[in-house]
Amino acid sequence: MLDSLQPLVFGMLALIIFISAAFITFSRNLIYSAFALLGSFTGVAGLFAMLGADFLAVVQLLVYIGGIMVLYLFAVLMTSGIGDVRLTNRSIAVKIALPLALVLFFSLGKLIFETEWFAQQTVKIAPTTAAIGDLLLTKYLLPFELVSVLLLSTLIGSVALARQELRNSKENHD
Amino acid sequence: MGIQTEEMMLNMGPQHPSTHGVIRFVVKSDGEVMTEAVPDVGYLHRSIEKIGEICEYNGFMPYTDRADYLSAMNANQGYAMVVEKLLGLEIPERAEYLRVIAAELNRIISHILSLGAVAMDIGAATPFVLALKEREKVNDLMEALCGQRLTYSYVRIGGVSYDMPPGFIERSLKFLADFEPFMDEFENLVPENKIFIERTAGVGVITREDAIAYNLVGPNLRASGVDWDLRRDMTYSVYPKLQFEVPVGVGSQGVVGDSFDRFIVRIKEIKQSISLLKQCFAQIPEGDFLGEIPRVMKPAVGECYVRTESSRGDMGYYLISDGSKNAFRVRIRTGSFTSMSIIEKISRGMMLADLVTFIASLDVVAPEIDR
Amino acid sequence: MENFAIHIHESYLYGLPLSVVNLIVMFGAAFVVLLGFVAPFAGLLSFIERRIAARIQCRIGPNRVGPQGLLQFLADGVKSLFKEDLIPKVADKPLFIIAPYLVFLGMFTSFVVLPFSSQWIVADLNVGILYLFATAAITVVGLVMAGWGSGSKWSMLGGMRSAAQIISYEIPTGLAALTAILLAGSLSLQEIIAAQGPHPWQWYFFDNPFTFIAFFILFVALVAEGNRAPFDLPEAETELVSGYNTEYSGMRFLFFFFAEWAHLYVLGAILTTLFLGGWQVPESLLASVGAESIAARILELVFFQLKIYVLVFLVVQLRWTVPRVRMDQMMDMCWKYLVPIGFFCVAGVAIWMMLFPDGVSFVKYLLIAFSSAMVLYYFYKVYRNFKDSRAELELNPFV
Numbered sequence: 001m002l003d004s005l006q007p008l009v010f011g012m013l014a015l016i017i018f019i020s021a022a023f024i025t026f027s028r029n030l031i032y033s034a035f036a037l038l039g040s041f042t043g044v045a046g047l048f049a050m051l052g053a054d055f056l057a058v059v060q061l062l063v064y065i066g067g068i069m070v071l072y073l074f075a076v077l078m079t080s081g082i083g084d085v086r087l088t089n090r091s092i093a094v095k096i097a098l099p100l101a102l103v104l105f106f107s108l109g110k111l112i113f114e115t116e117w118f119a120q121q122t123v124k125i126a127p128t129t130a131a132i133g134d135l136l137l138t139k140y141l142l143p144f145e146l147v148s149v150l151l152l153s154t155l156i157g158s159v160a161l162a163r164q165e166l167r168n169s170k171e172n173h174d
Numbered sequence: 175m176g177i178q179t180e181e182m183m184l185n186m187g188p189q190h191p192s193t194h195g196v197i198r199f200v201v202k203s204d205g206e207v208m209t210e211a212v213p214d215v216g217y218l219h220r221s222i223e224k225i226g227e228i229c230e231y232n233g234f235m236p237y238t239d240r241a242d243y244l245s246a247m248n249a250n251q252g253y254a255m256v257v258e259k260l261l262g263l264e265i266p267e268r269a270e271y272l273r274v275i276a277a278e279l280n281r282i283i284s285h286i287l288s289l290g291a292v293a294m295d296i297g298a299a300t301p302f303v304l305a306l307k308e309r310e311k312v313n314d315l316m317e318a319l320c321g322q323r324l325t326y327s328y329v330r331i332g333g334v335s336y337d338m339p340p341g342f343i344e345r346s347l348k349f350l351a352d353f354e355p356f357m358d359e360f361e362n363l364v365p366e367n368k369i370f371i372e373r374t375a376g377v378g379v380i381t382r383e384d385a386i387a388y389n390l391v392g393p394n395l396r397a398s399g400v401d402w403d404l405r406r407d408m409t410y411s412v413y414p415k416l417q418f419e420v421p422v423g424v425g426s427q428g429v430v431g432d433s434f435d436r437f438i439v440r441i442k443e444i445k446q447s448i449s450l451l452k453q454c455f456a457q458i459p460e461g462d463f464l465g466e467i468p469r470v471m472k473p474a475v476g477e478c479y480v481r482t483e484s485s486r487g488d489m490g491y492y493l494i495s496d497g498s499k500n501a502f503r504v505r506i507r508t509g510s511f512t513s514m515s516i517i518e519k520i521s522r523g524m525m526l527a528d529l530v531t532f533i534a535s536l537d538v539v540a541p542e543i544d545r
Numbered sequence: 546m547e548n549f550a551i552h553i554h555e556s557y558l559y560g561l562p563l564s565v566v567n568l569i570v571m572f573g574a575a576f577v578v579l580l581g582f583v584a585p586f587a588g589l590l591s592f593i594e595r596r597i598a599a600r601i602q603c604r605i606g607p608n609r610v611g612p613q614g615l616l617q618f619l620a621d622g623v624k625s626l627f628k629e630d631l632i633p634k635v636a637d638k639p640l641f642i643i644a645p646y647l648v649f650l651g652m653f654t655s656f657v658v659l660p661f662s663s664q665w666i667v668a669d670l671n672v673g674i675l676y677l678f679a680t681a682a683i684t685v686v687g688l689v690m691a692g693w694g695s696g697s698k699w700s701m702l703g704g705m706r707s708a709a710q711i712i713s714y715e716i717p718t719g720l721a722a723l724t725a726i727l728l729a730g731s732l733s734l735q736e737i738i739a740a741q742g743p744h745p746w747q748w749y750f751f752d753n754p755f756t757f758i759a760f761f762i763l764f765v766a767l768v769a770e771g772n773r774a775p776f777d778l779p780e781a782e783t784e785l786v787s788g789y790n791t792e793y794s795g796m797r798f799l800f801f802f803f804a805e806w807a808h809l810y811v812l813g814a815i816l817t818t819l820f821l822g823g824w825q826v827p828e829s830l831l832a833s834v835g836a837e838s839i840a841a842r843i844l845e846l847v848f849f850q851l852k853i854y855v856l857v858f859l860v861v862q863l864r865w866t867v868p869r870v871r872m873d874q875m876m877d878m879c880w881k882y883l884v885p886i887g888f889f890c891v892a893g894v895a896i897w898m899m900l901f902p903d904g905v906s907f908v909k910y911l912l913i914a915f916s917s918a919m920v921l922y923y924f925y926k927v928y929r930n931f932k933d934s935r936a937e938l939e940l941n942p943f944v
Contacts, residue, residue, distance in 0.1 A: 008565070008568065031637070031640070031693060032639075032640075035640065035686070035690060038647075038683075038686055054670065054671060054672050055672050055675070055732075057672075058670075058672045058675040058676050058679050059675065059679075061676075061679035061680075061682060061683075062675060062678055062679040062682055065679070065682045065683060065685075065686060066678075066679065066681070066682025066685060066712065066715060067682075067712070069686060070682075070685055070686065070689065070708050070712055073686070073689050073708065074705070074708065077689075077693065077701070077705065127671040127672075127733075129671065129672060129732055182698060184698055184699075190786060191786060192784065205705075206702075206706075206872050206873075293868065296868040296869060297774060297775065297777070297868045297869025298866070298867060298868040298869070299598075299602070299865065300598075300601055300602050300865050300866060303602035303603065303604070304602065304603065307603050359930075363866075367867060367868065369775055369867050369868045369869075369870055370867075370868050372870070372871075372874055373868060373869075373870070373871060373874075525871060525872065525873065526702075526784055526785075527778075527784050527869075527871045527872060528871065530784050
């Protein structure tokens with residue numbers, strides 16, 4: 001039943017991703033761009049789900065929407081002058097960006113059309129969580145640990161920054 | 175390291191759930207932490223003092239209710255006392271006792287509402303409802319006494335308007351017998367709650383020096399550790415004949431003069447009021463409830479100032495007579511107004527949620543600020 | 546459902562391709578489930594909450610519409626539908642309109658993976674528990690959107706508060722849930738339940754001291770994630786007027802409340818699933834009605850609901866008893882207490898599993914005895930309070 005639906009669902013997901021991505025890029029309103037991320041992230045999660053990567057799909061939702069997007073929102077809302085309605089995304093350096101984008105577009109296009117794709121006829125829906133967990137703790141242990149060390153240092157760094165600021169503001173008050 | 179932050183101006187009030195009436199605060203905040211909260215009073219000004227110059231002495235009495243409608247009896251009493259002093263009237267002892275009974279009942283009404291409001295502003299809805307339930311019972315007593323539930327106008331110049339209805343003492347004692355366990359329950363529910371302590375202890379600390387310098391009065395002053403109660407130290411009416419203690423803030427959970435102390439002092443004052451009422455009911459003599467009063471009140475030229483201990487503290491009436499039927503000048507000095515003045519100083523660097531606690535714990539009543 | 550789709554395709558919509566009919570049927574089923582199942586649940590919970598709150602506050606509560614006021618939520622819903630749908634002039638209109646739906650969506654999609662009985666589950670995802678946490682993330686976006694879109698500073702503060710709160714509390718939530726996941730060895734809700742048993746000593750709640758603590762961490766963190774008192778800072782009435790929903794009216798306003806009550810139910814369901822044995826029914830009881838019969842499924846549903854409602858009752862009672870904490874205190878609690886204790890519990894459970902692969906019965910019975918003592922003490926206190934507050938008196942002056 002799912003197989004017959006796949007093209008339709010894929011089309012819908014692709015449309016969602018495309019529209020929201022266009023919105024992110026072209027919207028003149030900073031906050032709209034940030035909120036449009038929701039569409040593209042959800043769409044990508046949907047694509048993962050279609051490919052049978054259930055764990056990845058949910059983690060995409062959890063991390064990208066729950067973490068990264070809210071972080072963006074925080075950053076945008078804390079931008080100075082956010083209360084100003086006329087605040088817009090200024091398009092900076094169109095002259096440089098446009099050729100770059102075109103080059104990227106054509107090279108990617110070339111890549112897509114020249115690659116020989118191995119089309120898998122049926123997607124096997126099988127739990128992937130256990131396999132991912134095994135791999136993370138065996139084959140990819142080093143990268144995994146490196147990432148955790150990176151995260152830890154980020155955490156400590158941000159705490160240090162926040163503390164410094166707190167101390168400064170306290171001194172100012174006294 | 176300097177992250178540029180922008181101050182946000184928040185307009186708290188005149189319509190805001192935690193300002194208890196129409197008070198406005200201009201709050202400058204940096205996120206959750208405020209840098210400044212400037213009170214803007216005057217939204218509830220009704221020119222009561224000016225009305226006092228237009229009315230006859232007797233006719234002004236109902237307006238004093240409105241000066242502080244949560245503690246109308248105390249406001250009545252103060253005005254009656256100042257006119258009596260100006261006229262040189264002696265009032266019967268039974269009337270004095272009735273006034274004290276009314277005033278102490280009113281103190282319970284006012285304090286219990288304030289306690290409930292503090293709890294509600296901190297986010298606990300239930301204590302407020304429980305407090306209101308008890309307040310209704312006192313209101314029933316008041317209704318039995320004078321037929322009104324909020325603006326009593328019970329006290330008259332020269333005495334009070336009615337004597338006690340038959341069975342009033344028994345009914346009141348029955349109420350008090352039930353009210354005392356309720357206060358224990360309330361104490362168990364609110365000030366012994368860990369979150370409540372965390373939210374109030376050490377928040378909005380008013381030092382003894384500040385309290386005196388900013389002219390705080392009543393429970394707010396006593397919570398800062400100043401042992402001063404007009405009922406004892408500049409006594410009036412029948413208070414010298416009654417035994418009572420003056421509760422003072424001790425900083426049992428944090429610092430002397432914090433919001434928690436103000437809360438506790440009010441609870442203790444309610445308990446003292448209960449004891450005062452019991453003494454009054456035991457001592458009240460038979461006799462007239464209204465003394466001989468002149469048909470037309472024309473006090474001699476002069477001026478007079480009388481202070482009473484209202485629910486919110488020192489409430490003063492200043493009266494100038496020019497010998498006519500109307501007062502030349504009426505001035506009411508209220509506790510809430512001076513309480514407002516200290517908010518700006520104390521609230522610097524406070525969190526938004528603490529400002530709400532702080533205002534509630536000061537027990538400011540909007541009509542009393544502006545009159 | 547597939548057969549049903551084929552049936553519909555053959556009898557009514559033979560002009561359309563089967564896949565489209567399938568899609569229509571799936572959306573239709575989701576619609577029916579939402580409208581006929583989730584909405585009454587949220588409504589019923591609102592009724593329960595109001596009645597309990599009323600009892601706590603010496604009131605009666607809604608008792609006029611329907612038997613004992615059971616239909617009050619319908620009346621309120623209809624009333625809200627007819628209210629003016631007010632959009633402030635300064636509001637960011639598109640965001641203002643979308644926000645309630647996002648919140649609604651985030652809450653209600655979580656019902657998809659809730660296991661109501663051994664067979665009644667819409668989708669038994671093998672990452673079910675992660676999915677539950679992921680849907681909460683959509684809610685956050687909705688709340689921030691509502692806060693920003695309202696164009697009011699109070700709303701924005703509320704939205705920011707809720708985002709900070711929910712994001713922070715997701716960490717202890719995940720850590721506490723991890724203990725149960727470790728024990729069960731699966732992320733699927735059905736498998737986690739199946740790994741437990743119907744009897745208390747088979748629940749993960751009493752499995753070892755670390756899960757016992759983790760249960761309470763999860764409880765607190767979920768209450769905080771649901772923006773409920775004592776953590777209702779985003780809609781703190783006395784501080785932020787009403788937080789992110791200040792400017793909303795009518796049906797949109799109702800959506801926020803629907804989501805809140807739906808979360809209350811989801812909270813109970815998560816805790817029940819992870820720690821209290823979910824829908825598990827004792828074998829003997831199951832056998833007496835026939836293990837495969839519909840009655841058995843209903844019995845399982847009843848068990849599941851009972852556990853949820855006990856937890857819901859606790860949360861409601863908590864809400865109407867304690868004051869609200871302050872923003873910094875709440876963050877302190879999350880980062881200084883819940884997160885470290887959560888890590889401690891995860892490590893503890895892992896070590897415990899290594900040392901005692903079969904569990905220790907003695908510890909289980911000790912924990913059960915301790916909890917029973919706590920419950921007994923609770924009832925004793927309630928009884929005492931009832932007894933103390935019996936003294937009522939009539940003070941009507943006209944009597």
